[in-house]
Each structure stands twice: as C-alpha cells, then as structure tokens.
Amino acid sequence: MSGYGQQQDILDAPYKYLGVIKLNDTSFISYKLAFEEKDGLIQGYSITDAGGPHETKSNIKGSYDSKEKLLVLNEYDIVYTKSPITELDFCLVNFQGRLRALKKGKPFSGNFKGVYPDGKPCLDGQIIMSPLAKVEKRAEKADKLIQKSKKFSQKIKDNVSARTTLDTLSMSVVKKDENLNVFAKTRQVTISIYDAGKVDNDRINLYIDGKLLLKDYAIAKDKKEIPITINDAQVIVKVEAINEGTSAPNTVKVEINDGQRLISTRTSLKTGDHASLTLLKQ
Incomplete structure (x- = not known):
C-alpha cells in the first residue's frame, strides 16, 4: 500500500472523515481521518486538534471487514505535533466499531481505547465521524x-x-511563536520553501539552529531546497517575516522530506513575527 500518511495529502485519499473526539471529561477535540483500503487493510493518517495549539498528525493502520461491517483503526506513529511534550507522552487512539458500508460513505462512531506508545493505557473516549464530503x-x-x-x-x-x-x-498552519515538532525517519532531511499561491514579494530570514542561512529572501514559486543533517538531538528551523508582501500576511509553504515521507505545512506571520519547526530523529 502506498501509505497516505506518508506521501499524500488528505484531499487525495479515497476515504476522508471529519469529526470529533469526545473525552470522558466531556471535552471535545477536532479529529480528521484520511486513509485508503486495499484487500481489507487500511493505511492512512489522523489529525487531532487541527488548527489548534496541540495539532498532531499520526499514521494509522487497521482493517475493514465488509461482511462483519467491522472497522479497526490504530494510531501507531507520530508524524508531527505542536504540543511541547515528548513523543512518549502521546495517547494513541485505538478504535474498533461498526461501519455499515465503507464505500458508500457512511458515518460511524463508537468508543476508543487510548494507549501510550509503550502499550500502557491512557485516556479513553468516543469518536464521532462523518464523511468529509x-x-x-x-x-x-x-x-x-x-x-x-x-x-x-x-x-x-x-x-x-x-x-x-x-x-x-484542512491545512497545517504554524503561526506567531508556534513551534511544530517534526519526527524524521532519517537523519538526512530536505526542507523546501516556496510560495504555493500568488507570488506577492513575501520576504523572510531563515535560521538553522540560530544561524542566519537566508537573509531577506524573497519567496518564489520555485522551490528553494535546503539539505539538513540531524546530527544532534534536534535541529531548529526558524522563519522570520521581514514584510507582508502585497497581500498580508506573510505566508511560506514549507515541506520536509526525509526520504520516506513528505510533511507539508505553512507559516502565516505578520512583519517581525517568527515561527519554528523542530526536526527530531525518530
């Protein structure tokens, strides 16, 4: 299977759902799913708290039994997060429930079990999902x-x-003073920066571990590729907005490619603001 959690966007996945996670304390958190199904096996990804301060993307795997109408989804790998906590602190969703007809775009809901990466239990709750369309x-x-x-x-x-x-x-955005922790599968990473919309003379300073790499750089349609080696525990990439171009705010599309998966995000900043991406070897 190609793995939509690795190389494709949620808009390309055959099955897309949007809904909420309801925790036992009655709090609600937005939840998105995008996956493909082949021969009963499921591969894709989830995004929790999309657009929020704890936005987290995880890979998922599972299965769908069309005869029993049984859907199994398990988060197993953190791709990125805005949360300032270690990966071992993440509570991963494990869901098993009824889905009447996957290919007919039916909603589904049910209880899930939360587990830490080491298998120990954490928060339980309920997920309520509807087809994105x-x-x-x-x-x-x-x-x-x-x-x-x-x-x-x-x-x-x-x-x-x-x-x-x-x-x-539907889009990952890193705003003023926010940091996105990205878990890379390899130590060799390529960062690409470019303008994914209308080029409007947005200019930035780009720092790698505090050292100025690009000064007053004008974001263009063509990608600027920057190879990075994660030799230490982490590498911090900081984007600082010099201006807001002809159409505010200053926006930069950022892609991180570790050779196994492509992670896309976008910075959205006012003049003088900055946002960071922290690359960590998984």
Whole structure:
C-alpha cells in the first residue's frame, strides 16, 4: 500500500472523515481521518486538534471487514505535533466499531481505547465521524442560508463562512511563536520553501539552529531546497517575516522530506513575527 500518511495529502485519499473526539471529561477535540483500503487493510493518517495549539498528525493502520461491517483503526506513529511534550507522552487512539458500508460513505462512531506508545493505557473516549464530503455539503448549505437571511448584516455575511472554516481545518498552519515538532525517519532531511499561491514579494530570514542561512529572501514559486543533517538531538528551523508582501500576511509553504515521507505545512506571520519547526530523529 502506498501509505497516505506518508506521501499524500488528505484531499487525495479515497476515504476522508471529519469529526470529533469526545473525552470522558466531556471535552471535545477536532479529529480528521484520511486513509485508503486495499484487500481489507487500511493505511492512512489522523489529525487531532487541527488548527489548534496541540495539532498532531499520526499514521494509522487497521482493517475493514465488509461482511462483519467491522472497522479497526490504530494510531501507531507520530508524524508531527505542536504540543511541547515528548513523543512518549502521546495517547494513541485505538478504535474498533461498526461501519455499515465503507464505500458508500457512511458515518460511524463508537468508543476508543487510548494507549501510550509503550502499550500502557491512557485516556479513553468516543469518536464521532462523518464523511468529509457530506460535512462540506452541509457547510455550503449553511453559507447559502446565511447569505439569503435578512437577520444578518452584510458585515457578518462577509466575515462568516462555514466552508472557509473547513478549509482552514484542512491545512497545517504554524503561526506567531508556534513551534511544530517534526519526527524524521532519517537523519538526512530536505526542507523546501516556496510560495504555493500568488507570488506577492513575501520576504523572510531563515535560521538553522540560530544561524542566519537566508537573509531577506524573497519567496518564489520555485522551490528553494535546503539539505539538513540531524546530527544532534534536534535541529531548529526558524522563519522570520521581514514584510507582508502585497497581500498580508506573510505566508511560506514549507515541506520536509526525509526520504520516506513528505510533511507539508505553512507559516502565516505578520512583519517581525517568527515561527519554528523542530526536526527530531525518530
């Protein structure tokens, strides 16, 4: 299997779900799933707290028995996280429950068991998931109702969009003073920076472990590739915004390729702000 948790984006995966994790203390955390299924085996990834301060991407594996209508999903590997804690502290979701028809895009829910990487139990709870396509349709319907309603001012209509909120949840963004911990499979890593949208003269300083590598660099459409060797416990890559171009804010698409998987994120900064990525050998 190709492994959507490694080389492809959530928009490319055959099966995409959006929902929440409900913990036993009644708190809710956003949860996304993207995976492929082949001969009953599942491979893909999950994203917990998308867009939040503890956003974490994990690889998942499992199975689907179409006769028994049984879905099994297990998180097993941390790809990246914004949480400032060690990988051993992560509680991994292990789910087993009923799914009526995987290929017909049915919702599913049920209880999950949380385990640490060493197999010891942690938090348990419930996951409630809906196919992403159906969530998007409901968001588009809600936007149309808001636009047609006379109860809302034009200012509110211009600033409220359920679909835009969904789009925000679909992309990893590192903002002011945030740090994204990326777990690399190898010590040889290539970082690529570029403008994935309209080139608008965004300029940055790029630091590697505190040393200025790129000064007043203009982000272009073409990728700027930077090879990095993780010799020590970690390597810290810091992006500092020099300006906000012709269209604020300053945005830079960043890709980290360790030869086994491609991790994509984006910085979104105002002038003078900075964000970091910490590369750790897994």
